Amino acid sequence: MSDYVSPSTPDMLAPRYSGLATFMRAPIAQALEKIDIGMVGIPYDGALTNRPGARHGPREVRNQSSLMRSINHATRINPYQLCRIADVGDIPFESAFDIEKAHDEIFNFIGEMVKAGIVPLSCGGDHSVSLPILRAVAKQPLAFIHIDAHTDTWDSFQGSKFNHGAPFRRAHEEGLIDATKTVQIGIRGAQNVSEGWDYSKNAGMRVVFVEELQKRGVDEIVEETRSIVGDAPVYLSFDIDSLDPAFAPGTGTPEIAGLTTPEAMALIRGFRKLSYVGADMVEVSPPFDTGGLTSMTGATVMYELLCVLAEAVSAG
Numbered sequence: 001m002s003d004y005v006s007p008s009t010p011d012m013l014a015p016r017y018s019g020l021a022t023f024m025r026a027p028i029a030q031a032l033e034k035i036d037i038g039m040v041g042i043p044y045d046g047a048l049t050n051r052p053g054a055r056h057g058p059r060e061v062r063n064q065s066s067l068m069r070s071i072n073h074a075t076r077i078n079p080y081q082l083c084r085i086a087d088v089g090d091i092p093f094e095s096a097f098d099i100e101k102a103h104d105e106i107f108n109f110i111g112e113m114v115k116a117g118i119v120p121l122s123c124g125g126d127h128s129v130s131l132p133i134l135r136a137v138a139k140q141p142l143a144f145i146h147i148d149a150h151t152d153t154w155d156s157f158q159g160s161k162f163n164h165g166a167p168f169r170r171a172h173e174e175g176l177i178d179a180t181k182t183v184q185i186g187i188r189g190a191q192n193v194s195e196g197w198d199y200s201k202n203a204g205m206r207v208v209f210v211e212e213l214q215k216r217g218v219d220e221i222v223e224e225t226r227s228i229v230g231d232a233p234v235y236l237s238f239d240i241d242s243l244d245p246a247f248a249p250g251t252g253t254p255e256i257a258g259l260t261t262p263e264a265m266a267l268i269r270g271f272r273k274l275s276y277v278g279a280d281m282v283e284v285s286p287p288f289d290t291g292g293l294t295s296m297t298g299a300t301v302m303y304e305l306l307c308v309l310a311e312a313v314s315a316g
């Protein structure tokens with residue numbers, strides 16, 4: 001059943017608007033075999049603290065991702081020539097009303113992918129989904145590149161310590177990420193308490209507020225991040241709200257004066273040739289979107305991540 005996964009896919013000659021929507025028009029996996037990178041949808045938003053809708057992210061990102069092509073104009077990477085790539089579908093949920101059980105379901109599914117030697121490129125979903133992904137991919141405390149308006153190192157909210165503002169505090173507590181090899185980029189937006197910012201700083205994470213990036217420029221931040229991450233196994237998480245809402249209005253907790261899309265592209269391309277164990281793009285909320293803009297932007301971020309992952313995975 002696995003012959004459909006070949007370097008010649010997806011079929012770039014077919015009209016891009018035709019056929020069933022999969023991520024990047026990659027083939028749908030019938031089994032978790034003969035795949036190097038699996039793109040997976042995580043339609044879960046039960047851990048949100050504000051505007052809802054991220055559960056609809058994967059379907060709309062799949063739709064908009066049919067606009068993507070194969071060869072990256074900036075890096076000349078063609079991920080499909082480097083790796084076997086498939087859409088492995090959505091994680092099926094049976095406990096969507098219970099955050100911790102839903103997280104277990106994510107952990108189990110990503111765990112099966114990891115067992116099959118597949119590097120996950122996930123599409124959320126709210127940002128809480130990154131915690132069970134990290135539980136599944138981390139064989140040791142990982143280096144962590146986190147692009148977001150928020151540090152997501154807050155604590156409990158409304159009785160749950162697994163809300164989408166807390167995953168990386170939990171990940172740090174659980175020894176899944178190495179704080180000294182963690183860089184959080186694009187942070188901004190007023191808060192009622194400074195707890196999350198303080199937690200990241202006190203834990204030893206490098207927190208790059210957006211004004212610092214805007215002042216020093218992307219290249220310097222990339223260089224510093226690369227020196228912090230080194231050759232350690234690394235996970236990259238991209239929250240779409242890192243971008244200015246002018247580029248990505250369809251998200252739950254927008255913050256103005258954010259990253260531009262050129263800055264985001266330059267950041268991701270700056271993080272080539274690291275030792276990736278996976279990546280995700282989260283928090284696209286189609287009900288708050290305008291004309292599919294945020295989903296298209298999220299799909300393009302996923303494509304850029306796919307290029308970087310494919311280059312790293314094929315290099316072994």
Ligand code: MN
Pocket residue numbers: 127148150152164239283
């Ligand atoms: Mn986030």
Ligand code: MN
Pocket residue numbers: 148149150239241242253
């Ligand atoms: Mn955020």
